[in-house]
Amino acid sequence: MALFLLRRTTQMIVVVICVVTLVFVLLRIAGGDPARLMNAADASEEVIAATQARLGLDQPLAVQYLYFLRSIVTGDFGRSFHGGYEVRDVVFAALPNTVALAVVTVLVSTAFALLLGIGSALLRGTLLDRAVQVYVSLAQSTPSFWLAVMLVLVFAVNLSWLPAIDFTGPISFVLPVITLMVALTPILIRTIRQSFVETLERDYIRAARARGVSNARVLMIHTLKVASLPLITLVGLQSGMILAGSYVVEVIFNWPGIGKLAVDALASRNYPMVQGSVLIAAVAFVLVNFVVDILYSVLDPRIRLGAEA
Amino acid sequence: MTGAANVTMNSTPLPGRTPRVASSMWRRRTAVVGLLGLAFIVMVAIAASWIAPHPPGQTDLSNVLAPPVWAGGDAANLLGTDGLGRDVLSRVIYGARSSVLISASAMLIGGTLGLITGLIAGFFGGIVDTVIMRLGDIQLALPFILIAIVILGMLPERRPHHLILVLGVPAWIVYARVVRSRVLTERESDYVQAATTLGASGFRRIFRYILPQVWGVLPAIALVDLSNLVVMESTLSFLGFGLSAPDVSWGQILADGRGSMAMAPWLSIIPGLAIMFTVLSINLAVESPGLETRRRLWRLPSRRATRPAGDTHPSMKPAGSAALEQPEDVLLSVRDLAVDFQAHRDSPAVHAVRGVDLDVRRGQIVGIVGESGSGKSVTAYAISRLLAPTARIARGSVHFDGTELTEMPERRMRRIRGRRIGMIFQNPTGSLNPVLTVGFQMVEAIRSNRPMGRKQARALAADALRDVGFGNPEDVLRRHPFRLSGGQNQRVMIAMTMVVEPELLLADEPTTALDVTTQAQVLDQLRRVRDEHGVSVVIISHDIGLIGEIADEVVVMYAGRVCESGPAEQVLLDPQHPYTKALLSSVPTPEVIAAGNLEGIPGDLPDASAIIPGCPFAARCPAVMDVCHIAVPALLPVPAGQTVACHLYTTEAEVLQR
Numbered sequence: 001m002a003l004f005l006l007r008r009t010t011q012m013i014v015v016v017i018c019v020v021t022l023v024f025v026l027l028r029i030a031g032g033d034p035a036r037l038m039n040a041a042d043a044s045e046e047v048i049a050a051t052q053a054r055l056g057l058d059q060p061l062a063v064q065y066l067y068f069l070r071s072i073v074t075g076d077f078g079r080s081f082h083g084g085y086e087v088r089d090v091v092f093a094a095l096p097n098t099v100a101l102a103v104v105t106v107l108v109s110t111a112f113a114l115l116l117g118i119g120s121a122l123l124r125g126t127l128l129d130r131a132v133q134v135y136v137s138l139a140q141s142t143p144s145f146w147l148a149v150m151l152v153l154v155f156a157v158n159l160s161w162l163p164a165i166d167f168t169g170p171i172s173f174v175l176p177v178i179t180l181m182v183a184l185t186p187i188l189i190r191t192i193r194q195s196f197v198e199t200l201e202r203d204y205i206r207a208a209r210a211r212g213v214s215n216a217r218v219l220m221i222h223t224l225k226v227a228s229l230p231l232i233t234l235v236g237l238q239s240g241m242i243l244a245g246s247y248v249v250e251v252i253f254n255w256p257g258i259g260k261l262a263v264d265a266l267a268s269r270n271y272p273m274v275q276g277s278v279l280i281a282a283v284a285f286v287l288v289n290f291v292v293d294i295l296y297s298v299l300d301p302r303i304r305l306g307a308e309a
Numbered sequence: 310m311t312g313a314a315n316v317t318m319n320s321t322p323l324p325g326r327t328p329r330v331a332s333s334m335w336r337r338r339t340a341v342v343g344l345l346g347l348a349f350i351v352m353v354a355i356a357a358s359w360i361a362p363h364p365p366g367q368t369d370l371s372n373v374l375a376p377p378v379w380a381g382g383d384a385a386n387l388l389g390t391d392g393l394g395r396d397v398l399s400r401v402i403y404g405a406r407s408s409v410l411i412s413a414s415a416m417l418i419g420g421t422l423g424l425i426t427g428l429i430a431g432f433f434g435g436i437v438d439t440v441i442m443r444l445g446d447i448q449l450a451l452p453f454i455l456i457a458i459v460i461l462g463m464l465p466e467r468r469p470h471h472l473i474l475v476l477g478v479p480a481w482i483v484y485a486r487v488v489r490s491r492v493l494t495e496r497e498s499d500y501v502q503a504a505t506t507l508g509a510s511g512f513r514r515i516f517r518y519i520l521p522q523v524w525g526v527l528p529a530i531a532l533v534d535l536s537n538l539v540v541m542e543s544t545l546s547f548l549g550f551g552l553s554a555p556d557v558s559w560g561q562i563l564a565d566g567r568g569s570m571a572m573a574p575w576l577s578i579i580p581g582l583a584i585m586f587t588v589l590s591i592n593l594a595v596e597s598p599g600l601e602t603r604r605r606l607w608r609l610p611s612r613r614a615t616r617p618a619g620d621t622h623p624s625m626k627p628a629g630s631a632a633l634e635q636p637e638d639v640l641l642s643v644r645d646l647a648v649d650f651q652a653h654r655d656s657p658a659v660h661a662v663r664g665v666d667l668d669v670r671r672g673q674i675v676g677i678v679g680e681s682g683s684g685k686s687v688t689a690y691a692i693s694r695l696l697a698p699t700a701r702i703a704r705g706s707v708h709f710d711g712t713e714l715t716e717m718p719e720r721r722m723r724r725i726r727g728r729r730i731g732m733i734f735q736n737p738t739g740s741l742n743p744v745l746t747v748g749f750q751m752v753e754a755i756r757s758n759r760p761m762g763r764k765q766a767r768a769l770a771a772d773a774l775r776d777v778g779f780g781n782p783e784d785v786l787r788r789h790p791f792r793l794s795g796g797q798n799q800r801v802m803i804a805m806t807m808v809v810e811p812e813l814l815l816a817d818e819p820t821t822a823l824d825v826t827t828q829a830q831v832l833d834q835l836r837r838v839r840d841e842h843g844v845s846v847v848i849i850s851h852d853i854g855l856i857g858e859i860a861d862e863v864v865v866m867y868a869g870r871v872c873e874s875g876p877a878e879q880v881l882l883d884p885q886h887p888y889t890k891a892l893l894s895s896v897p898t899p900e901v902i903a904a905g906n907l908e909g910i911p912g913d914l915p916d917a918s919a920i921i922p923g924c925p926f927a928a929r930c931p932a933v934m935d936v937c938h939i940a941v942p943a944l945l946p947v948p949a950g951q952t953v954a955c956h957l958y959t960t961e962a963e964v965l966q967r
Contacts, residue, residue, distance in 0.1 A: 011446075018447055026459050141589035143540050145547045145560070146581030149567055153578075157571050206695055207740035211754040211805065212727020221753075222742050229744075243454060248544060252567075262455070263548055266462035274462070278455050285455075299744070 004297060012290045019282040024068050027275060028061070077276035082268065087276035091261065095280060098250070098257030102242050104173055105180040106235060113185045114231075117192025118219075124197070132189060140186040144245050148179040148252040176249045183245050184238055191234055195227040202226075229299060236292025243285055258284075343593025350587050353402055354409035361399035362387075366555045369394030374573045391576055392569055397562070401583055404559040407552055408587065411469055412538040415477030420531055422477075423484020424523070430485065431492025432519070442489070445482035453479050457541075461550040472551065476541055480534050487530055491523045529595060536591040543584050559584050640845050641692070641813055643667040646705035647869075648684070648691050657918045661687040663869035663925075664705065666944060667847075669813065669862075674839055674846045676860030676877070678853045678892070682914050684869035685849045686735075689815045692847075693730050694722050710812065728758040731811035735818035737798035741790035748786030751805050758809040773808035774801065777834050796827030803834050807842070814838060816848045820855065832859050853892055857881045865889045868915050868925035871944055875951025885953045888926045924956065932957060 052058045059067070071077060077087035120132040155161050155175060199205065200223060208222050209215075247259035254260070258281050265273035353360070362385075370393065376382040377389040377397070388397040430441040457475050461467055495518065545551040546560025554561075559580040566576025648662040662684040669675045677685045690696050692707050694714060707714040709730065714722065726732075734740040741750060751770035752763060761769070767786065774782035777800040790798055799819060806814065816835060820828040836859060838844050850856050856863055857877055864874040865888065873886040884890045912929035915921055924930070927937040936956050944954040 015447055022456065023459070026456070026463065137589065137592060140592055141536075141585050143543055143581065143584050143588070145544055146563060146577075146584060149563060149570070149577045150581065153570055153574055201697075203734060203736055203739040204742045207732070207734055207802075208742065208750075208753075209723075210693060210695055210726055210732035210734075211757065212723060212725075212809075213753060213757045214723065217753065217757070222745070225744050226742065247454065247458070247548065251548060262458065266458065267549060274459065278459055281455055 005294070008290060008293055012286055015286050016283060019286065020069070020072060020279065021065075023275060023278055023282070024065060027271060028064075072279065077279070078272040080270055080273050082270055087272045090273065091258065091276045091280050094256055094258050094261045094277070095284075097255060098246055098259060098281075099284075101173070101176055101180075101246060101249070101255065101257060102239075105177050105184065105242060108177055109181045109184040109188060110231070110235065112181060113188035113192055114228075116185075117189045118196055118224075120189070121193045121196035121200070132193075136186045136189055139182045142182060144179055144183045145248045145252060147182055148175070148249055151175045151179060152252065172253070172255075176253045176255060179249050179252075180242060180245045183241060187238070188231065188234060191230050192227065195230050196223060199223045199227040225299075229296065232292060232296050232299065236289050236296075239285055239288040239292075243281060339593045340596045343590045343596065346586060346590025347594055350405055350590065351409055354406040357402045357406040361396075361402040363396040363399040365395065365400045365403040365557045367395060367399075374569060374576075376573070377575050377579075380575070388579055389573065389575055391562070391565055391573075397576065397579060400557050400562050401559070401579060403557040404562060404580060404583065405587075407469065407556055407558040408539055408542060408584075411472050411476065411542050411552075411558075412535055414469075414473040415480070415538050415542075416531055416535045418473060418477030419480030419534060420484050420527065422481035424488055424527070426481060427485035427488025428492060428519070428523070431489040431496065438489070441485065445485060448479065448482055454541075457545065458548070458550050461545060466553045467551065469552065469556065472542060472545070476538055476545075480538075483534060484527070484530060487526050488523050491526055492519055495519045495522045532591055532595045536588045536595075539584065539587050539591070543580075638671045639668050640671050640710055641667070641669040641847075642708040643688070643692065644706045644708075646688060646691060646707060647703040648687050648696065648700055649703045650697070650700045652699050659917045660703075660920070661700070661869055661917060662691065663921075665866070665869070665871055667864055667871070667874075669845045669847055671812075671845055672839060672843045673862060674835070674848060674860045675862045675864060676856030677847065677849045677864045677866060678851065678856045679866035680851060680892075680914060682868075682917065683866040685866050686817050687869075688866075689732070689817050689847065689849055693726055693732055693815060694719075695726070695732070727754065727806075727811070728809055729811050730813045730815065731806035731809070732815045733799070733802045733806055733817070733819050735821050737795055737802050737819075737822065738790055738793075740802055741798060743789065743791055745789070746786065747788055747790060747793070747801055751786065751801075751808070754805050755808055769808060770804075773804040776807075777801075777804045778830065779804075794827075796823050796830060799823060799827070799831050800834060803831070803838070807838055807844070810842060810844075812844060814844050814846045816846060818850055819848065821850070821852075828855070835859065853881070865892065868921070869917070870925060871954060872926065873951060873953045873955075874944075879950045883949055885947050885949055885951060885958070886926075886955045887930045887932045887957075891929075891931075924954075 049058070075088050077091065079085065080087055080090060116132045116135070120129040123129055152175065205218060205222055208218050213222070243259075246255075246257060247263060249255060250257045250260035251263055258277050262274060262277040262281065264270075265277060369390065372386070372390055373392055373394045375386050375390040375394075378384060378387055380389070382389050386396050386398065388401065390396055391400070426441050430438040457479075460475055461471065464471055542551065543558060543560035543563075546558040547564045548560075549564065551560055552558045562580040563577055566573060566580075570577050644666055646662055646665045646667075647660065650659040650661055651657075661682075665684070665688050667675070667677075667688070677688065679685045687696070687700070690700075691702055692709075692714065694717075696702070702715050705715070709725070712725075714725070717725075741747070748767060748770060751773070752766045755761060755766040755769055756763070759766075770786060771782035774785050779785050779797075779800070785793070785797070785801065790801070793801065799822075803819075814835075819835070820831050823831060832855070835846055835848065839846055848856065848859060860877045862874065863877045863880040865872050865880065865886065867888050873880055873884065873889045880889060881893065884893055915925050915928065921941075923936075923938040923940055924942050927933050930937065934956055940956070942954045942956045942959050944952050945958060946952045947958045
């Protein structure tokens with residue numbers, strides 16, 4: 001287990017360094033000179049040179065890279081071009097909103113997918129199974145941003161049931177979560193259904209029934225525990241999808257999270273803010289995958305102990 | 310043992326393959342719909358400049374937000390106009406062009422890169438392979454959408470080739486992984502090995518032998534990739550990181566129209582429907598039967614097992630049930646039991662068990678012996694009502710201690726399973742849940758059948774493990790089944806089953822998966838179970854030698870019927886049925902092997918879905934007579950002491966020959 005943890009941690013650190021470096025390179029190549037952007041267009045060369053010196057932009061690229069790394073480690077991402085706020089403060093204020101949205105989405109989606117997936121696995125070939133299959137096909141073909149716009153159109157504009165935009169408490173979660181859920185659940189449902197169907201046919205399920213174990217226990221413990229393993233990996237793999245989805249959803253629903261922050265910052269070329277928000281999102285993404293891997297190995301003793309042996 | 314004897318591992322007969330055909334028909338139909346939809350989109354994209362009524366960027370500020378025709382608009386702008394008076398239909402058509410161009414090109418780039426890297430990684434292996442695959446791992450761990458947004462967001466102007474590169478390149482790893490694993494498998498295959506031996510050069514091998522195999526998997530992955538790309542492209546456009554004007558894309562139309570959502574909802578609805586139509590078409594096309602895909606997860610529904618009330622199967626002659634008497638200490642009595650498998654309503658039924666009679670007395674060990682497919686395991690599963698969903702008991706009765714089991718509701722049956730009828734299986738490791746510890750499963754088994762606290766159950770479990778010869782029961786309880794050997798797991802299974810003290814133990818090939826020394830241990834345990842607890846045991850095996858070693862009574866099965874049964878010594882030393890004789894002579898004993906005249910049984914088991922009018926063994930029987938093909942022989946006692954179902958001992962033969 002220790003070895004496994006060590007290996008995964010190393011891997012995670014490598015990936016984080018890659019992300020960080022990539023962001024650095026992208027900003028330096030594509031971003032232009034921040035010193036010029038920070039000053040008025042007609043600023044004198046002296047002023048620009050002074051800004052460059054202050055930002056360390058007159059140093060060789062390697063030195064800049066090291067400064068960049070230090071600023072990340074210390075959490076100092078600089079100040080926003082607009083309003084002069086500490087990027088760190090803005091980013092960390094936005095992060096909980098994105099996390100809350102992601103967590104609620106994952107919980108709701110998983111519960112929903114378990115219900116439909118297990119239901120259709122147990123009732124194979126029935127009307128319910130067919131209906132779930134149709135839902136999966138349609139949901140898979142629906143682009144999130146369009147669904148989000150449609151939801152706003154129907155429930156906020158036409159029916160005025162729910163707030164369209166702005167964060168006004170729990171009710172604000174409804175439309176964004178539905179949007180993300182429709183994007184996440186098709187694959188989840190397919191996987192759960194398949195995994196359940198396969199597990200139910202295993203020898204140990206029949207053996208458990210032969211031992212007189214009740215149906216409820218066979219389903220909830222013997223089948224679910226094995227069948228839910230792929231689900232965990234999937235949720236991890238889908239953190240990318242949640243991330244992508246949250247960008248769309250945050251922009252459409254005006255959700256004050258990291259995604260909206262990054263998109264707005266890019267649109268207004270606010271580089272320190274882009275850097276800060278992208279880095280945080282990337283690190284969160286890598287971390288989630290790391291946690292999922294660990295969780296998977298804890299739940300599946302074959303992996304945990306296999307790595308140890 | 311010769312091939313013809315084929316007395317090998319037992320397996321449950323498989324139901325017919327007919328449903329596959331039905332499903333592939335259905336799949337072909339959905340795939341055709343998908344491909345037609347896809348073709349339509351591609352045609353619209355190609356013909357955009359001819360079929361679009363207006364140039365996509367032509368503004369007309371005198372005609373902004375004109376409604377589509379169904380909402381009272383005029384025919385000049387079928388789908389209305391947007392906030393700048395641009396024709397929506399024309400923009401959607403040009404949007405299709407952007408979408409198809411970008412997605413298809415990106416797919417080609419990713420696919421080509423992936424194919425090349427996958428081939429290289431798989432073919433050269435070693436350090437090249439490691440580097441390529443590690444790079445892929447790292448790339449997959451990167452948040453793609455973020456990087457795409459940053460790159461595109463930094464560009465002052467975005468043209469199609471920018472999007473093609475940003476979307477296309479990262480997909481390489483998906484293709485590369487699949488191609489690589491294909492190459493690895495193919496490289497090991499016989500014909501490629503043969504080509505290597507014959508001196509085919511590396512590149513020749515790739516192009517001649519490996520590439521054609523790899524082609525097979527690519528279309529499905531490419532289509533899945535394509536549907537993701539269509540969504541990604543429009544999502545980026547919607548967020549404002551897609552194509553810059555004057556290029557048009559669906560996401561952009563929606564983003565433009567969002568501001569006037571309340572007044573002009575069609576601006577938001579129409580581009581979304583176009584995207585949905587495209588993605589749905591691709592997803593349906595993936596279902597094409599020719600495509601190998603892991604995405605096709607919706608397996609066919611199988612018919613749930615139901616036992617129709619009063620089902621009257623075209624009955625074959627019950628095999629002499631009246632001839633057998635039923636002494637008082639009989640615990641289990643099976644009469645004329647028949648089991649059919651039917652995967653689908655329209656597929657032919659497979660008659661796995663065709664009428665079995667069986668008696669088990671208290672404290673007796675009964676061995677059922679027969680070839681694979683003789684129906685012996687299915688009989689055991691039918692007794693404990695654990696048949697697969699596709700199987701059903703067609704007729705017959707199972708009396709257990711005076712109660713009829715075939716008619717019993719599942720609720721009551723559950724109280725008999727485990728508690729009164731225990732069962733152990735051929736694959737001990739597979740019969741224990743891999744993610745739960747031995748202790749958890751034993752405690753669960755005990756508490757499912759006996760009202761008892763957790764602690765008490767655990768102590769009982771430890772005792773039971775000690776009983777089957779574990780010196781360190783506490784340690785075993787903490788372990789997961791995969792940490793134990795097959796023999797240890799089988800002993801755990803026995804302990805787990807016996808700890809609740811059932812009256813009958815059904816053992817289905819309990820030693821087949823084990824090595825010889827472990828076999829002996831397990832057989833010892835089964836014998837002890839009977840000797841010390843007075844439990845009746847039904848042991849099922851294809852190994853007649855093993856049965857002879859442990860059983861008091863032997864039942865020989867062939868093609869779902871009993872052909873001979875009686876006391877073990879009697880049946881094994883003086884067999885009367887030609888099949889039993891053949892079976893015994895196919896057992897390799899040292900003398901026979903030394904003499905070099907090991908006999909097989911020529912021919913194969915009869916087709917399990919056929920209705921056999923006569924003796925099922927007739928086609929392979931050395932003593933076959935005319936009557937054997939037309940009448941089922943009844944199971945009758947013979948002077949030697951056992952009961953035999955063979956026309957050598959019935960009166961029909963004489964009647965017919967007269």
